[in-house]
Amino acid sequence: MQDYNLTVYYEDTDAQGVVYYANYLKFFERARTEYLRECGYEQMKLMQEGIIFVVRGVEMKLQKPARLDDVLVIKSQLIKLGKVSFDFLQKAYLEKELITQAKIQCGSLDVKSFKPSALPEYLQSSMKKLL
Amino acid sequence: MQDYNLTVYYEDTDAQGVVYYANYLKFFERARTEYLRECGYEQMKLMQEGIIFVVRGVEMKLQKPARLDDVLVIKSQLIKLGKVSFDFLQKAYLEKELITQAKIQCGSLDVKSFKPSALPEYLQSSMKKLL
């Protein structure tokens, strides 16, 4: 598990004065990217190898709002790893209180056909250690 | 059920050449808003009455990608109606093929305290007809 910190800016909020619900998915993606970067995952390199990661499913619960200037901590955990798919559990905390969480189901696709394509060996083995 | 049409612009896409996953939640919100507007729901008026609607849960499945210039049709259906909460099933179609769907759980809150607050009577009764 790795912590990713971010600050809430105007761009993240809406007229209710809180973070707009879709934007948690941006926060979670930033955190996943950094989490996987630690495993040797580089999106641009992967794309050149013909592989992209996509999100295929989201189960998100929004429990408490976050506001402008709040600092959120995102904790990401790989919870399932298959050959062409993998799942994360990601949680956003505000001052140690859980405010939003999501299970994110990802898939590995061929960049041209958009059909499932196995995770590269090196990534599969380094991700296995995260489970 | 009501149809909401939208065109995919550059703002909606990402470097994979497809609609960025979080943006479907924007599309679904646009469609819900128009769907409820037909019931006499006006967000600004509601906010002045001290009520806001928030999303408390999302279950989304992304099945096929959408691309720049694609025209999507969003179909929204109210599937559950409580005193302080209500659920939608929303589906995005591209040329009649279902590409993304989501169950969106909404709540009605007091605008100041952010605590659950019953839906206004007039809205409750007009929404009942949508079930």
Place this chain on the structure above:
Amino acid sequence: MQDYNLTVYYEDTDAQGVVYYANYLKFFERARTEYLRECGYEQMKLMQEGIIFVVRGVEMKLQKPARLDDVLVIKSQLIKLGKVSFDFLQKAYLEKELITQAKIQCGSLDVKSFKPSALPEYLQSSMKKLL
């Protein structure tokens, strides 16, 4: 000149209760796209021909705020047309009052090298009629 109408949704607003400044650039792009579509411009087709349009300069004045549920009318005017560049003047109106305007300088690039590349003949001549 062509009118493009849009409604302001939560996604467009921020915690000040108004449309977030960067989002006018999204609105202007939607309007430019529809404006050029009328000239036979199709972005996906163009991209396949190896050409993309990019924005190289923005001069925007934000005079009045727009809020949730507001309906804006965007008027777009091509004001300059060169071989590899063209400028638009775009204006956003709220109930006939000008609220935001921008001069947008666009360029035509080769999709691979990102170097300037002349506008296709058919587009050049149909755009000329817009001046």
Place this chain on the structure above:
Amino acid sequence: MQDYNLTVYYEDTDAQGVVYYANYLKFFERARTEYLRECGYEQMKLMQEGIIFVVRGVEMKLQKPARLDDVLVIKSQLIKLGKVSFDFLQKAYLEKELITQAKIQCGSLDVKSFKPSALPEYLQSSMKKLL
């Protein structure tokens, strides 16, 4: 002058494979916020005092594209300071090369009336040191 670093994620890019033009305005706002935070500027506190800052003008030049995973450095400089308005010059660098720059004209408004309202004394004097 202060440096603000950020990484480009999928959310920032579009189907051209580069950062979407409007998103530089998000980057610049993040950087301005942190720059002013150093002067004792806190947006939420300011909003409670009845003052908000808004952008009234943008002059942006986009010279080179940025891509997924790029790390950008934003340099912000206060270049003008009036009673109800102030201007920034902000520059985005990719590996020490200037890629995008903008002059951003800001105004200080009363949060309710949205009319110009003088900057608080303490902020005015701490901002003066930035010139």
